[in-house]
Amino acid sequence: MSLSDYNGLVQSIENWSKRDDVSNMTDDFILLAENEINKGLQLRTNEKRAISTLNTDDRFLVLPDDFLEMRALRCTDGGQFYDMFYRAPETMNILGTAGRPFFFTINNRIEFDRIPDKAYVMEMTYYVGLTPLSSTNTTNNVLTAYPDLYLYGCLSELHKWSRDEDTAVYYEQLFQERLATANAQEKRGRYGPAPAMRSEGPTP
Numbered sequence: 623m624s625l626s627d628y629n630g631l632v633q634s635i636e637n638w639s640k641r642d643d644v645s646n647m648t649d650d651f652i653l654l655a656e657n658e659i660n661k662g663l664q665l666r667t668n669e670k671r672a673i674s675t676l677n678t679d680d681r682f683l684v685l686p687d688d689f690l691e692m693r694a695l696r697c698t699d700g701g702q703f704y705d706m707f708y709r710a711p712e713t714m715n716i717l718g719t720a721g722r723p724f725f726f727t728i729n730n731r732i733e734f735d736r737i738p739d740k741a742y743v744m745e746m747t748y749y750v751g752l753t754p755l756s757s758t759n760t761t762n763n764v765l766t767a768y769p770d771l772y773l774y775g776c777l778s779e780l781h782k783w784s785r786d787e788d789t790a791v792y793y794e795q796l797f798q799e800r801l802a803t804a805n806a807q808e809k810r811g812r813y814g815p816a817p818a819m820r821s822e823g824p825t826p
Contacts, residue, residue, distance in 0.1 A: 625769040628760040635776050644780060651783070652755055655775030655797075659764060660690060660751045662801045663771070666808050667763045668750050669693060676734065676742045681716075681723070683732040688750040695726060698743040706744075709735070771800045 624630045632648045644651075668690075674683050676697070695706040699722055709715075709725045716735060722742065723734035732746075753762040755772075765772050774797040781790035 625773060626761065626765065628755045628757060631755065631765065631769070631772055631776070634773055635780065638773065638777055639780055641780075647780070647783065648776070649756070651776040651779040652772070654779040655772060656752060656754055658775055658797070659771060659801075663752075663764065663768075663804055664691075664693075664749060664808060665752070665764065665767075668752065670748060670750055672746050672748070674744050674746075676723070676738050676744050678720070678738055678740060681734040681737050683734075683744060685728070685731060686746075686748065689748055690751045691749040692728060693747040693749060695732070695744065695746045697723065698745070703745075706734075768800065768804045771797065771804060774800055 625634050631652065632645070635648055635651065636642055636644060670686070670688070672686050676683055692708070695708075696703050697706060698704075704722070706726050707724060709727050711727045711729055711733075714725060714727045714733065714735060718736075720737045720739040723736055723738060725735040727733050732744075752764045753759060755762060755765065774793050778790050778793035778797055781787075781793060
């Protein structure tokens with residue numbers, strides 16, 4: 623069975639682990655692996671854009687329902703775009719005067735560093751989580767592009783569950799290596815390959 627859909631992944635988990643007594647646990651292993659994938663994988667196809675207006679009576683914006691992680695945030699003022707800069711919640715300094723916001727932080731909402739002096743259009747680019755696999759949703763863009771990431775993540779979780787620490791560590795290392803490779807591949811897809819190095823004059 624091909625490792626291209628939910629049923630194939632479930633079968634591969636059993637085949638690779640050489641266990642036939644985990645069928646009632648595979649959904650848990652998949653869910654736990656998906657949590658780790660969501661934390662570490664920045665997939666280009668999981669990027670979305672949203673536009674909101676920050677009004678003069680508030681310095682908060684509601685997060686999109688499918689928000690996972692912010693990639694970029696900027697505001698529009700007089701036809702010009704201005705990048706907003708992130709600050710950790712504990713380091714955010716709230717200004718007492720109204721004006722164009724400069725910093726933002728994220729709690730359960732987007733919080734800006736000051737009340738705006740006029741309405742500003744905010745454009746955010748953010749990551750959404752992957753669509754979870756199930757018997758009714760049998761595939762998603764991560765499984766299609768990086769099936770081994772799913773497999774190694776699930777096998778790591780299986781062996782954690784079975785208290786086989788050495789094997790769990792082995793598959794966790796494979797998972798992290800594949801995660802790094804996937805992120806590098808996504809970055810190349812976004813920006814293209816690194817420019818070739820050139821030297822002037824004859825090559826020694």
